[in-house]
Amino acid sequence: MEVRVNQIEKRSWIEINISQLKENFLRYKKSLKRNAKIMAVIKADAYGHGDVQVARMLSEMGVNLFAVSNIDEAVGLREAGIRGEILILGYSSPTYIPTLHKYDLTQTLVSEEYAATLASANMPIKCQFAIDSGMNRIGLNGKNAEACAQIIRSYCGQLNITGIFTHLCVADSELESDVEFTRSQILTFKRVADLVEDLNLQYVHCCNSAGGLLHLNEGDEFDKIGQIVRLGIVLYGLKPDITNTIPEGIKPAMTWRSVISMVKDVPVGDTIGYGRTFRVAHPMRIATVTTGYADGLNRHLSNRGFVMINGQKAPIVGRVCMDQTLVDVTNIPNVKMGDRVTIIGQNGDLYYSADDMAQDLGTIGYEIICNITKRVQRFYVNSNNNL
Numbered sequence: 001m002e003v004r005v006n007q008i009e010k011r012s013w014i015e016i017n018i019s020q021l022k023e024n025f026l027r028y029k030k031s032l033k034r035n036a037k038i039m040a041v042i043k044a045d046a047y048g049h050g051d052v053q054v055a056r057m058l059s060e061m062g063v064n065l066f067a068v069s070n071i072d073e074a075v076g077l078r079e080a081g082i083r084g085e086i087l088i089l090g091y092s093s094p095t096y097i098p099t100l101h102k103y104d105l106t107q108t109l110v111s112e113e114y115a116a117t118l119a120s121a122n123m124p125i126k127c128q129f130a131i132d133s134g135m136n137r138i139g140l141n142g143k144n145a146e147a148c149a150q151i152i153r154s155y156c157g158q159l160n161i162t163g164i165f166t167h168l169c170v171a172d173s174e175l176e177s178d179v180e181f182t183r184s185q186i187l188t189f190k191r192v193a194d195l196v197e198d199l200n201l202q203y204v205h206c207c208n209s210a211g212g213l214l215h216l217n218e219g220d221e222f223d224k225i226g227q228i229v230r231l232g233i234v235l236y237g238l239k240p241d242i243t244n245t246i247p248e249g250i251k252p253a254m255t256w257r258s259v260i261s262m263v264k265d266v267p268v269g270d271t272i273g274y275g276r277t278f279r280v281a282h283p284m285r286i287a288t289v290t291t292g293y294a295d296g297l298n299r300h301l302s303n304r305g306f307v308m309i310n311g312q313k314a315p316i317v318g319r320v321c322m323d324q325t326l327v328d329v330t331n332i333p334n335v336k337m338g339d340r341v342t343i344i345g346q347n348g349d350l351y352y353s354a355d356d357m358a359q360d361l362g363t364i365g366y367e368i369i370c371n372i373t374k375r376v377q378r379f380y381v382n383s384n385n386n387l
């Protein structure tokens, strides 16, 4: 029999505040300038938050549109009993055409060539055409709206075309030139949407979190293409770009914690950790934290980052190891075995978010939360305890 230990006190674990996720969803929805529907983007295990749990919570709140990155994520949701539309945002091998059909999934058509391949299977797969409005990643070339319309039309008999969408690549920037580029993307997409209006496609969408926050306006250009917003990062309480202001009350739902396995005094002249990169210049008290880079704690935080213990910062000393990290607790009294450590979240009066860590690492909050690995067990709680 498999023995699983389900108490929250782990070597390294995450607490997901479900109430906060709900709050984020409601506040985001309320902030939208028009009454758009939400397609919840729960790819990459809901940005590390657990896709099945997040989908269940959202289903209870009435959400019936979901987006994921690949067929495994989509099948996993169906097998967990998630209903509604599940859009796969990227390529699935044509090998899986029967799987797409069996699980009633919606496949993105990344190109005309790909559409032709899926169509040749003679199965009425649900599909949405991606329209490339300037990102040059996937989709039909939106610059030629007539050709796009013709292609979309030509596959309607062979596939079950339920929608079209585009993706905005600088919607999170408020620089004038970027705002202008986003406007051009929106107009490019709108031209295509207008040309296929008679098809009455059910799902026509273009906004990600940032698009919904910063661009979805009252103008009639959004009447048809702004009915659905694909909400990702803001659902989880992070910012699309660090310069953005997100609606009041939206906060990160994730807290990452660990514990201390031992504390020791280290004399002057010793070194700490692999590569001996840290030399002890004054007597130090060092604590061992049971989280490492195999848990997703970025190794670039070696000798740079910190964790939080008893409401104080404990600097990381030496290199982050695979499963453990050494921190300086010389100035934090009474640290002992078993004490809780906060890596991301609230600890006493200190608060350090994935967005903050991203700033320290020169990346984005998205990458921080997606990189926390599977062995860090997720727990679902209804409030942030403050330890």
Ligand SMILES: *Cc1c(COP(=O)(O)O)cnc(C)c1O
Pocket (backbone or CB within 6 Å): 041, 043, 089, 167, 207, 208, 209, 210, 230, 231, 232, 233, 234, 240
């Ligand atoms: C990931 C993704 C989103 C969600 O983006 P956020 O910035 O997290 O809101 C929306 N649309 C597509 C096509 C995506 O790939």
